[in-house]
Amino acid sequence: MSTVLCVVCPRVNARDHSLPRNYCTQRRCSSNKLSSKPSFSSGVSAYSRAVANLSRSSEERVYEVVLKQAALVRKHRRESELDLKKPVENDGTTTIDWNRLNEAYERCREFCADYDNTFYLGTCTLLMMPELRRAFWAIIVWCRRTDELVDGPNAAYTTPKDLERWEKRLNDIFEGRPCDVYDVALSDTVSKYPIDIQPFKDMIEGMKLDLTKSRYENFDELYLYCYNVAGTVGLMSVPVIGIAPKSKASIESVYNAAIALGIANQLTNILRDVGEDAIRGRIYLPQDELAQAGLSDDDIFRGKVTDKWRSFMKGQIKRARMFYDEAEKGVSELNLASRWAVWASLLLYRQILDAIEANDYNNFTKRASVAKAKKLASLPVAYARALMGCSKLAKLAKLVMRYEPDTLA
Numbered sequence: 001m002s003t004v005l006c007v008v009c010p011r012v013n014a015r016d017h018s019l020p021r022n023y024c025t026q027r028r029c030s031s032n033k034l035s036s037k038p039s040f041s042s043g044v045s046a047y048s049r050a051v052a053n054l055s056r057s058s059e060e061r062v063y064e065v066v067l068k069q070a071a072l073v074r075k076h077r078r079e080s081e082l083d084l085k086k087p088v089e090n091d092g093t094t095t096i097d098w099n100r101l102n103e104a105y106e107r108c109r110e111f112c113a114d115y116d117n118t119f120y121l122g123t124c125t126l127l128m129m130p131e132l133r134r135a136f137w138a139i140i141v142w143c144r145r146t147d148e149l150v151d152g153p154n155a156a157y158t159t160p161k162d163l164e165r166w167e168k169r170l171n172d173i174f175e176g177r178p179c180d181v182y183d184v185a186l187s188d189t190v191s192k193y194p195i196d197i198q199p200f201k202d203m204i205e206g207m208k209l210d211l212t213k214s215r216y217e218n219f220d221e222l223y224l225y226c227y228n229v230a231g232t233v234g235l236m237s238v239p240v241i242g243i244a245p246k247s248k249a250s251i252e253s254v255y256n257a258a259i260a261l262g263i264a265n266q267l268t269n270i271l272r273d274v275g276e277d278a279i280r281g282r283i284y285l286p287q288d289e290l291a292q293a294g295l296s297d298d299d300i301f302r303g304k305v306t307d308k309w310r311s312f313m314k315g316q317i318k319r320a321r322m323f324y325d326e327a328e329k330g331v332s333e334l335n336l337a338s339r340w341a342v343w344a345s346l347l348l349y350r351q352i353l354d355a356i357e358a359n360d361y362n363n364f365t366k367r368a369s370v371a372k373a374k375k376l377a378s379l380p381v382a383y384a385r386a387l388m389g390c391s392k393l394a395k396l397a398k399l400v401m402r403y404e405p406d407t408l409a
């Protein structure tokens with residue numbers, strides 16, 4: 001059987017890549033042109049829409065969101081072109097309280113700085129232009145607050161009703177009725193950039209899953225969860241970053257790559273945190289793949305690294321890397337000014353997979369982490385990749401990253 005590689009999606013034939021099944025759906029052809037999609041919208045009853053929803057793969061459902069976001073970006077581009085020709089004068093009826101807005105963004109920056117994990121603050125603050133970094137602070141804060149509802153200290157008291165309220169509040173943010181100072185910043189951000197509300201709603205949906213679901217039957221289910229809690233971050237980010245004016249890629253392919261980066265990050269999180277999650281009774285790894293590998297939930301709760309576990313983990317890491325590879329294709333299509341930050345985050349996060357390997361796949365009791373020196377060494381590499389795309393320098397940079405002083409000594 002020959003390998004058919006889809007340009008926007010590297011998940012290929014199961015036999016060639018030891019994946020549970022072929023995730024590339026018919027709608028994506030190998031020429032990077034997107035074939036027409038089945039329509040579930042006009043003239044279809046709510047019932048048949050619900051049935052259709054059930055029969056669609058997670059990937060198809062996610063792709064609908066990509067199409068919606070791409071349409072919004074196109075509309076925004078058309079409107080900006082018109083604005084260029086005929087600037088709209090401020091008629092004096094709109095008053096913006098700049099002090100309040102600056103204060104709101106500053107509070108978002110502080111929130112990010114106070115938060116335990118300064119990774120995203122670092123990447124966005126150090127490597128991005130001031131206007132963009134403000135937008136990212138606002139988005140990061142909203143994502144973190146959403147995650148806190150199901151993962152924070154009061155998570156045990158969070159009910160689906162609370163998440164519904166959170167969603168209502170999200171609608172208010174998009175309609176220009178912010179509730180608190182952090183919402184003010186996000187409300188401003190979403191009014192400036194062509195960001196659709198759907199990814200935010202989808203993230204809330206993902207957090208709902210964490211309240212109700214602790215097992216994933218197969219990769220299709222896990223894919224949807226990863227899209228919800230992390231792929232959505234890619235959809236929120238690209239409208240702020242922007243696509244390079246010279247890019248020839250379709251908007252959809254860039255958004256697919258952005259989703260892939262979120263999914264790769266989340267798969268990495270899941271593989272790193274197997275032990276911690278098991279303590280909380282959560283197993284994100286696909287049940288059918290565990291069974292195929294001769295493993296059960298009990299093996300995970302026991303937490304013993306066996307050859308079966310190593311071999312299972314190798315497959316999982318391989319798949320996560322494929323998502324990083326898919327994401328890489330999109331980075332060079334982004335506006336140059338933000339590529340460094342995106343490359344940095346991609347390279348830094350991907351190294352956690354190397355750390356799991358270096359721990360001999362013990363992700364039960366050892367937390368995989370990347371040494372500070374290695375993190376710092378990634379920054380010039382990311383810079384080179386941002387400037388050079390896939391050139392010889394990038395290959396050299398890759399070699400430098402593999403350089404392990406200990407093994408050479």
Ligand SMILES: CC(C)=CCC/C(C)=C/CC/C(C)=C/CC/C(C)=C/[C@@H]1[C@@H](COP(=O)(O)OP(=O)(O)O)[C@]1(C)CC/C=C(\C)CC/C=C(\C)CCC=C(C)C
Pocket residue numbers: 120123124136139140143144147151229230231233234235237238254255257258261262265266269270327328330331334341342345
């Ligand atoms: C074309 C192309 C490749 C474009 C790049 C688009 C882009 C910048 C994508 C960003 C992808 C990204 C960084 C996703 C974050 C994924 C993630 C780790 C999500 C976490 C979810 C829940 O996980 P969990 O509970 O298991 O983890 P914790 O232990 O709690 O950490 C999240 C926690 C959701 C919350 C997400 C954030 C706080 C991160 C938000 C980050 C941004 C908006 C900035 C991203 C931008 C750059 C440049 C890195």
Ligand SMILES: [Mn+2]
Pocket residue numbers: 147148151
């Ligand atoms: Mn969390």
